[in-house]
Amino acid sequence: MKKKITRRGFLKRSAVAAAAATLPLSLVELSWGKGNPQNFTFAYISDSHLTHIKGTEFVRNFDKGLKKAVTECNFMSPKPDFVVYGGDLAQLGKKEELEHGLEIMSKLRHPVRWVIGEHDFYLDLGRFWEDKISKTTYSFDHKGVHFVVLNSILTYDSWINRWKSPAERMSNMARLDNPNGSPFMVGDRQINWLRKDLAKVSKDTPIVVMSHSPLYKIFKPWNFWTDDAEKVQAVLMPFKKVTVLHGHVHQILYNQIGNITFQAMMSTAWPWPYPISYIQKKHQIPKITVFMNRADPFHERDATGWSILNMEDGRVTNHYKLWENKDRILKYDKRLGYPVDTVYQNPANRIPPQEHY
């Protein structure tokens, strides 16, 4: 029904418009002009590891995590422009698991951008994913920000071909602490694609890269690692504002390498320990990360969650939604040149559960 314009109504609206025009500039978002990044919000759900038991049975605990994230995402206000799914929807890449995941994700009221994880890939080498869910390498522009999605969980052909069956290959890749595992990589083909994709993007355009594994090296025994990370970083180095968002590590983790900010997402299923707590091998945990609380196993959803991400002036402010703990906020500090936790970065403010050993 069209509203009738009355003289009184018209005058009222004109007065509001006039008042808005005289607002001080500092209260108005400055976002005119093509290519200027605008501020917006998106959400990130990752690592649900839905596990098929038999028939229509799935592990209850992991289902609950993804369902909770989807429900909370639907209640977001303001609405996110889109939701990213960060990979490892399935546990063993089974059709049953991926379909089950798609069914739960279909309840989301927002568009989804998909990133593939190794648990989705190593049974059929990504066939179901690419047929039914999404491409694994692509880019898109959103409100002045250039987003790139990479498949960072590829590995050497010799490893892929060494197994008797796809199921054996999958279960070997699924075991995090597998001494017979193989390091992740992006591969030259994708790196060349990335170079070409970014060739048309101006150097002051904010870039957000989304991959499953961290595009830097933390701990090889658990594949908190991408073997050719330096090559990818070299392609990203000329850009002024670059953020890499990744899953896989199931924990709060952040780093800064040159101009590139790295942020990890929580898992909806279970937390991984920090490599610092495996004392037999050396690790390269980023010094700036303030650890999440040690998980309390008696609270099933502790140390799991999802993220609301605010794009602010081309940088990502990460609101970690932690279900059994206080939320954490990670914000890029312009003065320091790296992301900081808004409460706990100062060592004096830290609390005993953040000590991992």
Next chain:
Amino acid sequence: MKRVLIIVCMTAFIGTGLVGISSADEFTKKDLEKWNKEFMSVVKEGEKLFHSALGSNKVSCDMCHPNASNTHPETYPKFQKQIGKVVALRDMINWCIQNPLEGKPLKLDDPKMIALEAYITYERRGKPLEPGKH
């Protein structure tokens, strides 16, 4: 009396020589290797169990504890506030089998329990004991 003592000593000497019983604290490098092999076979068995579905839902211990990390065997026994008393590592192993793994608890002297403990503590070798620590 002296005669009796000599007979006793001689009997003991001859007896030792005959059946080849060595003193309690004498063992060889070969013995050490053998015992270590025995121990490592139990560690290996524990590693297998730790990475298999011990409960009813296909979930395994290593999914939350790669290389048995974040199990802190050196801190037990300790007060576990959620259980309300001081418990041993094996109590927590059973708690995990019953809850996240949705299975039945092992008997505390079950060889599987010993194997799990062997693997968990072996992965933590070199760490000083800190019973009671949180």
